[in-house]
Amino acid sequence: MFFLICLIVPAKSALAVLGEGKKSVELDHQTLHGDRMSIPRAGYSIETIQSAGLTIKEYLAPNGTIFAVTWEGNRFPDLVTLFGAYYNEYQQASDIYRKQTKILHGAFHLTSSRLVVQTAGRSPHLRGRAYLPSYLPPGLPLKDIE
Amino acid sequence: MTKGRGVVVLFLILVITGCGHGGNSGARNVLTVSVPASSSCNILNAPCVSVTICSPINGSCRTIPDILVDTGSSGLRVFSSLLNLNLLPASDGSGLPIGECVVYVDGSAEWGPVRIANVILGNEPSVTVPIQAIESSFAGGPSPSCGTVRLLNAPGNGVTNGVLGIGIFQYDQSLYFSCTSSACVAINPNPLLSLPASSFVQNPVFLLPTDNNGVILSFPSIPDTGARSVSGTLTLGIGTSSNNQPGNGVLLYAATPVGALTTVYGGTTYSSSVIDSGTNVFGIPSDIPINICTGVNAGFLCPAVTMVLTVANQASNGSEPSVAINIANMDNVYNSNFGVYNDIAIDSPAGWGFFFGFPFFLGRTIYFGYDQQPTPLGTGPFYAY
Numbered sequence: 001m002f003f004l005i006c007l008i009v010p011a012k013s014a015l016a017v018l019g020e021g022k023k024s025v026e027l028d029h030q031t032l033h034g035d036r037m038s039i040p041r042a043g044y045s046i047e048t049i050q051s052a053g054l055t056i057k058e059y060l061a062p063n064g065t066i067f068a069v070t071w072e073g074n075r076f077p078d079l080v081t082l083f084g085a086y087y088n089e090y091q092q093a094s095d096i097y098r099k100q101t102k103i104l105h106g107a108f109h110l111t112s113s114r115l116v117v118q119t120a121g122r123s124p125h126l127r128g129r130a131y132l133p134s135y136l137p138p139g140l141p142l143k144d145i146e
Numbered sequence: 147m148t149k150g151r152g153v154v155v156l157f158l159i160l161v162i163t164g165c166g167h168g169g170n171s172g173a174r175n176v177l178t179v180s181v182p183a184s185s186s187c188n189i190l191n192a193p194c195v196s197v198t199i200c201s202p203i204n205g206s207c208r209t210i211p212d213i214l215v216d217t218g219s220s221g222l223r224v225f226s227s228l229l230n231l232n233l234l235p236a237s238d239g240s241g242l243p244i245g246e247c248v249v250y251v252d253g254s255a256e257w258g259p260v261r262i263a264n265v266i267l268g269n270e271p272s273v274t275v276p277i278q279a280i281e282s283s284f285a286g287g288p289s290p291s292c293g294t295v296r297l298l299n300a301p302g303n304g305v306t307n308g309v310l311g312i313g314i315f316q317y318d319q320s321l322y323f324s325c326t327s328s329a330c331v332a333i334n335p336n337p338l339l340s341l342p343a344s345s346f347v348q349n350p351v352f353l354l355p356t357d358n359n360g361v362i363l364s365f366p367s368i369p370d371t372g373a374r375s376v377s378g379t380l381t382l383g384i385g386t387s388s389n390n391q392p393g394n395g396v397l398l399y400a401a402t403p404v405g406a407l408t409t410v411y412g413g414t415t416y417s418s419s420v421i422d423s424g425t426n427v428f429g430i431p432s433d434i435p436i437n438i439c440t441g442v443n444a445g446f447l448c449p450a451v452t453m454v455l456t457v458a459n460q461a462s463n464g465s466e467p468s469v470a471i472n473i474a475n476m477d478n479v480y481n482s483n484f485g486v487y488n489d490i491a492i493d494s495p496a497g498w499g500f501f502f503g504f505p506f507f508l509g510r511t512i513y514f515g516y517d518q519q520p521t522p523l524g525t526g527p528f529y530a531y
Binding site: 031052054070074075076078079094097098100101102103104105106107108109110111118119120121122123124125126127129141142143145146 | 189192226249251252290320334405422425427431438442443445446492497498503
């Protein structure tokens with residue numbers, strides 16, 4: 001029972017951080033006890049971490065920097081940790097968004113100065129993608145990040 | 147004799163004109179849908195209805211307006227503060243009450259207990275069904291298992307009084323928890339294996355005595371420049387009554403176990419599309435190049451002039467009938483007096499397919515065939531139009 005609880009509780013500082021290095025991916029794996037898989041691609045690699053109800057993919061540039069994260073499942077990952085230094089600007093953009101009248105339902109697109117966040121669905125079928133446009137490997141089409 | 151007949155005719159006229167002016171039309175299985183409604187359903191392209199909820203304990207009832215009609219989810223959820231009714235708790239099988247967490251795209255979540263209520267849709271007989279009472283303080287909250295979320299604690303500011311999930315699947319399989327008064331433990335990984343079916347938040351239409359095999363949403367066309375509001379209908383059942391027989395030429399689009407259908411555009415196949423009344427825009431795959439707005443409408447699409455995309459969904463009979471969808475420039479088309487648009491869109495990752503959100507429903511009659519339920523169009527899960 002305790003094992004199950006561990007799997008589904010996203011502990012603080014469990015997730016790799018956008019704009020930071022591969023070390024945080026390893027931290028992830030240790031803390032989440034999820035199944036981890038590494039997929040090499042031309043010019044980057046994808047680390048997949050799977051835990052109950054949620055799959056997270058972290059996109060790493062050759063220098064180890066995480067330039068994008070996607071997720072799919074019944075909830076959001078811990079965005080505070082996942083976005084790291086970018087969380088504040090995400091939060092500010094969210095606050096501005098919530099004050100305007102054109103509220104989006106079911107599909108969502110939020111852009112801050114350095115970060116793009118897109119989500120769709122609702123639990124149990126939520127999907128999300130967050131990336132740092134200025135960190136994308138040159139020539140990598142966005143459709144490869146999902 | 148003649149005079150008597152005149153009185154009868156006058157009486158009939160009064161009865162007939164009386165129909166359709168209330169929240170629900172006179173028919174047993176038809177609910178009036180307002181887009182947008184006033185008050186807490188005052189959101190772009192948000193279709194809302196009124197639902198009556200009653201206590202199975204003492205029979206007292208409340209009619210709650212401004213409930214979002216959502217074909218992308220299953221089950222009824224309403225803010226507890228609006229219910230103020232004596233409802234029965236749903237049990238996890240070992241006697242503990244159940245909490246549920248439903249997470250939305252902006253990271254917000256509705257949290258609260260699962261309660262057994264008697265629900266009345268239109269003029270249908272009442273059904274006894276587990277619903278979610280949205281109550282952010284219930285059992286100390288679900289944190290942190292919902293993920294990083296903002297728990298919704300009141301309607302308004304883009305949050306409706308509730309959501310009526312009338313999607314093609316019966317059970318909502320979001321995050322369930324066994325709760326004491328002060329703490330909750332997640333029921334995972336597969337709640338369907340661990341919880342009694344009678345404790346699941348579920349689509350109440352499946353439980354109706356006759357009109358239980360699907361729903362039909364029908365809305366009039368509006369100008370491409372938008373409209374202040376429109377009114378449409380939610381009809382319960384497909385082919386179960388004289389008023390819900392499928393029209394000629396309606397084609398069936400089978401849905402996958404996650405509700406997806408396949409769209410073809412420009413030689414590319416997108417296998418993850420959805421038709422969803424609870425998404426208030428079109429979602430256009432980002433490999434189709436269209437300018438994205440900057441400034442106040444950032445995130446929406448802003449083509450220089452309105453684009454017409456001719457897309458084709460793959461029907462179950464093997465045909466790929468095309469439909470034209472318009473994508474307007476949000477900066478140009480948006481008018482703060484208008485609440486309904488047939489041509490507003492955002493871009494979304496290509497692998498997520500097209501989202502045929504509420505703009506697609508305008509000027510159409512769309513059938514939602516329920517999972518494993520036979521209808522004259524075929525057996526669900528399916529979409530049809």
